[in-house]
Amino acid sequence: MSFHPPQRTLMGPGPSDVSPRVLAALGRPTIGHLDPAFIELMDEIKVLLKFAFRTTNELTLPVSAPGSAGMETCVVNLVEPGDSAIVGCNGVFGHRLCEMIRRAGGTAIAVEDAWGEPVDPNKIEDALKRHPEASLVAFVHAETSTGARSDAAVLCALAAEHDCLSIVDTVTSLGGIEVDVDAWGADAVYSGTQKCLSCVPGLSPVTFSERAAERIRSRETPPVSWFLDLNLVLGYWGSGARRAYHHTAPVNSLYALHEALLILKEEGLEAAWQRHAREHRALAAGLEALGLQFVVAPEWRLPQLNAVRVPAGVDEAAVRARLLREHDLEIGAGLGPLAGQVWRIGLMGNTARRRNVLRCVSALCAELPGAGDAAASAVAAASGVARD
């Protein structure tokens, strides 16, 4: 029997609510991946990605697989056997970077911070001094597992000072908070489509500085992955009318990405960031009125990923299940050491609307044991945050 999905409101850690415009684009008739009309679309997508990343990097394209493959693209193209990389680890994704670096034949020097804290630039600087052999610094700008932002500008500058290339994870930040690849001087940056771009999952935009591109062109060994080898991928995604077949691009997903980027461009980057910040304030007002406590300090809190502690004695999985079943509302569970301890409430891209904030706060009022008197004031608090 054909599958007809329930109609959810997606307030987990991604995917976020995909706009009907994007779904309509996705469902348009498939054409060939070498069709001249498709090549033109690819060129437009590259221009729009440069806009979203705020970069003039020529080497900017969407990898034909989800965000984790974007992470692996950056790692396997920049790490050669014997290379050392300093990695900021303050959640799931920093540790994943370490694992990928090791599999590519490199040494990962993990610099640990507590989950919920930003990556500490002082510790990164210490590691750079202790490891002059390091050629890379990698970190996560917006840790999806905790909701913490790290200071990408400072961390990229430290890397450059010590002659290292930087790898920056912007899976959850792109389109939701300031991402400024050229101003940061970031060298290799990857993202995902299903977070603040509110496109369907399955693609991973990446961008590389000329410095990084030069290192990739002059590698001594080929990357461990053929599928993600940028020197090969560029035969297809490079410039010029002539494109060589490498793999079959996910044509329809790229229609969707194009439409999602158009929507972002129409709104404007700053306007999108401001909307995320504003709706976060509304959500935070509601959650705090319900007595829920954030994991991350206000200064480092991501507006688009709100991790709050589960109140003592509450069965967190049961609450999530009821939100889904009774309210068609998805929120996320904790990962790693935060499993069972937190909920992760996403306000990403098209989901970051007041109607969803109020929906979430009122659903929590209904389902949180003992919300009682707090309920009315929570909705009022969320509703009261200025709308423009």
Next chain:
Amino acid sequence: MSFHPPQRTLMGPGPSDVSPRVLAALGRPTIGHLDPAFIELMDEIKVLLKFAFRTTNELTLPVSAPGSAGMETCVVNLVEPGDSAIVGCNGVFGHRLCEMIRRAGGTAIAVEDAWGEPVDPNKIEDALKRHPEASLVAFVHAETSTGARSDAAVLCALAAEHDCLSIVDTVTSLGGIEVDVDAWGADAVYSGTQKCLSCVPGLSPVTFSERAAERIRSRETPPVSWFLDLNLVLGYWGSGARRAYHHTAPVNSLYALHEALLILKEEGLEAAWQRHAREHRALAAGLEALGLQFVVAPEWRLPQLNAVRVPAGVDEAAVRARLLREHDLEIGAGLGPLAGQVWRIGLMGNTARRRNVLRCVSALCAELPGAGDAAASAVAAASGVARD
């Protein structure tokens, strides 16, 4: 500006024409990749893939990236550094297998056959005798670059006799000609969605025998790829209600795959193979009436991928461009040593219909310099092949 693709008829080497039912499924609202409703869909997809592959293999799932990533999944999970693999090379994709095996730290022993010929079992057997250290035999069942079928049953049996696991590329065969994983005794088989399944590009179904699964579970080193590491992927795609996050699945593409597999099941595997064979006979009658010669001998010819030689003096790229521009009809160019020498005309999945055969033959009549008198008889020849 939103992208509105031209409406093509896709008779190249894939993607093929995607049914409106599949496009409708693709465009349904996105839900979370851990939503219980989605987990149920995943389970149904696994059952349908087992049906399509004709296998009871428990380890059967769609990789979240195109066919080349399916190839890389088989290679990186089965090859450990120092392993040797015998690879049948009779086109682009055998050579790609060699390249991936080397990058995974293995030794690829290439067994060459001419492009357009099947893989010769005698040569594979000789290689097995000369290389008792080999632990794998890899080959392409349906070479998309030439249109040649190889005898998968015989090649898999040879591998098993010599205590090797077999890796079989069924990217272009699955759904179009007989693929019989369990009867072959094949150990690792990958495919793509955009060929005879007529789904959108971007996913790669794979299936592994218990013997292959056991080798994967007992590896001494982790695979070079984290993204494609099946021991990790199975935390998400494995059985049971509890699924651990690994990467974000391409939710909407999986809706589409589910629908495409339902369509295949409704038609029946044998009926789909017969339809491909019948429409191939019609196309061949038309092409031969036009004086076009097939690259592959009839016995080894793939019905779904018809490689024909470009007549002397004809500008092949100009003809393809006119077919696309004037007729909205895509056919494929040659690859590698066949570039400029052949056209590849696909009759895959939903495209394998008499209306498309006639459309292609009549468009070639119009655009082939000097088709002249042959034109009327070519259409009549294609039209005259029995329809059931």
